Amino acid sequence: MQIPSAILTLVLGMALVLGGLWVGQTINLLPIDASVNAPIYDELFKVLFTIGIILFVGITGLLIFSLIRFRRRSGQIGDGVAIEGNLPLEIFWTAVPAIVVLFVGLYSYDIYDRMGGMVPLAHDHMGGMHEERIWGGISSGSVGSEMVADVLPIEVTAMQFAFLFHYPDGDITAGELHVPADRPITLRMESKDVIHAFWVPEFRLKQDIIPGQPTQLSFTATRPGRYPIVCAELCGPYHGGMRSTVVVDEADEWQTWFSSNAKPTPITDTTVANT
Amino acid sequence: MTVTLPPNSTAPAPKLQPTGWLRYFSFSVDHKVIGLQYLVCGFVFYLIGGALAGAIRTELASPVADFMARDVYNQVLTLHGTVMIFLWIVPVVNGAFGNYLIPFYVGARDMAFPRLNAVAFWLIPPAGLMLVASYFITGAAQSGWTAYPPLSITTPATGQIIWIVSVLLLGGSSIFGGINFIATILKLRRPGLKLMQMPMYCWAMLGTSILVVASTPVLAGTLVLLSFDIVAHTGFFNPTLGGNVVVYQHLFWFYSHPAVYIMVLPAFGLVSEILPIHARKPLFGYVTMVYSIMAIVVLGLIVWAHHMFTSGTPPWMRLFFTIATAFIAVPTGIKFFNWLATLWGGKISLNSAVLFSCGFIVNFVLGGITGVALAQVPFDIHVHDTYFVVAHFHYIVFGGSVFVIFASIYHWYPKFTGRMLNEDLGRFHCALTFIGFNFCFGPQHWLGLNGMPRRVAEYDPQFTLINQISSVGALLMAISTLPFLWNVIHSAFYGKVAGDNPWNALTPEWLTSSPPPVENWVGEAPLVKEPYAYGVPIDEIDLSATSGRDLWSSGK
């Protein structure tokens, strides 16, 4: 009396799902998270990774099983079973992926929204800059809307092959990006020559920097440290060497950096008050 | 001598066309000759593209840019992508197998427009030669196969213009082929053969050709505009002259996303031909397979901007393209389940064609999963333009299309040449390729996730070990070509004679000699109404020879 195949399949399926969940939760393939939206991103990654592992191992397993179980042994002649289709089964395996895909799509929409992706661009208060068209990017979104007023605006200029960061308040121009932790930052970015991109892997954020078409990237750093800024759009021979660093400081250390680098300005009322 | 003579003449009429191996270097209008011309020409370009890949992986074996000058590296990567796409995969899955097989499948003596067919092929060698030569003579284009302005406008113009002209010629070749396939499939079917009785590869080629005809011209127009920017100082895509670089990206990807389906749909069709024969079972779900192809064609035309999620696109646009892209996974997934169901319960011969097809299934499923992930905007924002994407698309085009090309060569070589390939060498080739490929591209997913961008000659030293593993994998892939080349050449002379139908198949190409006569069949074209009628009907299966487990899992 053999175990009904239905039970075996059920147990295998459960093992597969549990295994996939375990792998998804345990195996970490990403660098450390250093911004508010990075853990949100990592949640999405875990879900995608889990579903992916389950599907991949499941399908590969089925395939290998078929190749072994239904292989032609030497000396065997004859054909397999002439089954041309099975409509209920086909409906099942159309519906299930459609539901999975729909779920993934809706879930990632939610993630994107939490990352600030759905907020209209040029939403942030850019402190005295005129209204201009922003061509793409990520706004600060629903991440702590009460902090929006505290936004630190920074202008990023990309060129072959370097990034320049300009702080309008304090008129600082630097080759490294210094930001305080736990404070929303908005980068207004433009390129001087070809398309570049601004990418900080630890922030999980990337935005192309386009000549003639300013783009925007908003984020809030959480973990003090030094992280690479990588150019992620082919911009010429030295594209591989086009890197900078974002230095995330504690608020007071950053203030020290800012004050020591800021150029003395006449007192004007366009200076954004820091809390 | 095969010449039609008036009844009373005794002397053979002079030959007007080359015969024997010279045919393959001539302007032949025979679809079988043209098909093999495409195959061999394409394979030569594969070797060239592979050499370029070898150069890339050699450079990347160390974190500094020490193997070649940086601008040369950019030329190499540009040529690698352009050659592999336009001179290897598109011509071979469409032009080689399409031209050879489609007339057989529809029961015709040749394609609808044989001369156009020859023209389409003969555009390829000069265009390819010009492109590759540009590297040595003027310097090749160095802005990637995507040629984004303003970079493509500011890099040396000669190489870029040669690249544009070459791609225009190759696109034209593709369009001519597409016209031919549509006309042949829709109009040249032998009397009695209905559309829903055609082998699945016909549907795949029909869908692909619709994509070719609809999208390739847009690329042509775009590249013409780009060339104006380069030579005539117009400002279509030049921001300093008022232009918009994002419009270029939209226009470029409107073609280049369907291009990936142009590379992969024919491969799907070929797998649908190969698996039933060797599993001795019908293709599972013929009708849904057809609808899936059509769904992929339609959806494939409306998802292009998922290549532009970090570019200058507004949030609502990104959302639309996420949803549309994710939905392509459904018809694609259906096809994979149908192939698995085709194998399930069969009597599978584990020959090279089947093993490569199964390698395709494994690789493409992985590539498809990373594709669904990439379709999600927030996920893509982190990995766009990184080695994660490089890994993804190599799993699709190499792990997918190239594996199928190899499977198809093992499957149809007996028909092309009349001789069998050596199976031991073939399985060895398959194992080497599969292992080498996964070692090369598997680790690249991690590289992208952790900070390595693409199109770079130098990288953060923390990535050195993984890059070296990847380069060793690439070396294995290069080595794997050797048993294959030996097999193909040696078997042409010493391989076992194949006979008409070594696989006991039902489709029309196997119902004639190997190689086939000029007119494909002696006498009338066979009418095959059920190209997948393999297998023993379920009520006739000898239950005493099988166990309950052999049958479908519902226990019947």
Add this chain to the structure above:
Amino acid sequence: MTSTLPVQPDSTDSSEIESTETHGHAVEEHGDFRMFGLATFLVADAMTFAGFFAAYLTFKAVNPLPSGAIYELELPLPILNTVLLLVSSATFHKAGQAIRNSDHARCRRWLLITASLGIAFLISQMVEYFTLPFGLTDNLYASTFFAVTGFHGLHVTLGAVMTLIVWWQARESGGRVTAENHFPLEAAELYWHFVDGIWVVLFVILYLL
């Protein structure tokens, strides 16, 4: 119109291409699908124009020009052009009718009129080009205008040349265009109607919108 293929009466060694002489032995004939092939090609050609139109409309929507650079296009010449092309499509149709009645002379007259109308279109277009206040590289709008109309003008030029070739081929003695077989005329006519149709779309998008 049908095409016939050579037959091999007995072939065991079949790896050689035979002579292309047919001697009238036909195994089977299939229909003449050259018009279908041409129509498919015109779909592809239409998509090239579609790409240009999409670029034009996107630039117009998204890349506003400084107010001094937006030009009011004069309409009289383009309207004349539209009329010229529409009439020429009618005259081409008349030529087709004439050849089906084996009236070579009449057919050729209509073909000449068509070609002349086409050339008149081109001249009118040139006049417009020279009287425009902007040049090819002045700004994005100008560049796109010239790209689209220029690409169309190239098609008209090709069409006019083909019409004249068909005029030559429709001659009474020795010409290959006859009442029974006038594929060159049919093909050129379809192409001409296509070019006409594209112009109408172009006129609406560039001149009216």
